[in-house]
Amino acid sequence: MANTIPNPTLLQKNLLKWFDQYKRDLPWRRTRDPYAIFVSEMMLQQTQVKTVIPYYKRFLQRLPDWKSLAKANEEMVLKLWEGLGYYRRARNLMAAAQKIIRDYDGELPDTMEKILEIPGIGPYSAGALLSIAYxxxxxxxxxxxxxxxxxxxLLKGNLKTGKGHKKVWEWAHKLISHQRPGDFNQAVMELGATVCLPENPQCLLCPLLHLCPAARQGLQTHFPQAAKPSVTAEVSMAALFIGRSGKALVKKRSQDEKWLKGMWEFPSAEGKSFEDALRKLELDLKVKAGREELLEVRHQITHHKIRLRFFRATPPHPGPLLDGFKWVKLSGLRRLPFASAQGKLRKWLLDNDA
DNA sequence: TAGGCGTGGAG
DNA sequence: TCTCCAAGCCT
Known part of the structure; x- marks a missing residue:
């Protein structure tokens, strides 16, 4: 079957009309402030809209403009970010604010060249800011x-990297609406997020159904073509819960770790087995742990599936605290975190950490 | 270029 | 429970 190319004008018209009628009411769509839009774009990187909303509101309330963010202390910014993940984004956001105050007199630049020099801003975010804010x-x-x-x-092959990815950018350049670029970009994303879903795309609700060859041929779920399956390794880890008078011992991960460098965690170790990992821990910390499993937590970190089992141990002999350890106050642990933002613990732990 | 970086929603 | 992957960027 011929690969008919949808008419760009028709595509834009149908999509924008649909967007005007069905777009979600999102907090960052109620502002034209480049700062607010910038914050939203940083938070939205690899993070779902629903997750971002409360963080976005709280962040803007506390840090409403470039100036306040630029002079904010990092602990506070990380605290506001806590639970969102990808903490480098929070640091980049601060660095961005400082640069914008210093180099651009507090105004987000409006050229591709300058925007791309801002820390944490890549091709996607630059396009989003220029089209939506300007x-x-x-x-x-x-x-x-x-x-x-x-x-x-009907684009085939891997579209996330290399030539395939470049091809998608070329299409995006051809199709962008020059009348309403910001709305057009948001409309394509909105369609992907609410109608053109990975599984079970809602083609009957799609404003582009009559332009879509995949839908016409019943091939919508065959696109995009699956990337090569990633190989994941299974990792066994043990962690210690060491409590004393309402507090628990936590440890800062070293910069030599494979993952989560510099983040706080309950003391943990990898091993060939859980028992093996547990022995290493006992040796390292000079403590004796019980063999009764308190909890098993699972984590996914790029290409690794981790099972982390918690065991209780009696506190080490009181004395000077080892470097990189600290006690945190806990009243009740409902969930045990694996690790957390640099110098911070995840929120359900900090809730109890007066 | 591929791997590292966090967490949670959804099927 | 398991898997996929989300308004990506950096090295």
Missing amino acids: QKPYPVVDGNVIRVFSRLF
């Missing part, structure tokens, strides 16, 4: 755009 006709490509375009244009 109505400039730059496209965006994210996971949604890849999925929508792969179906609309």
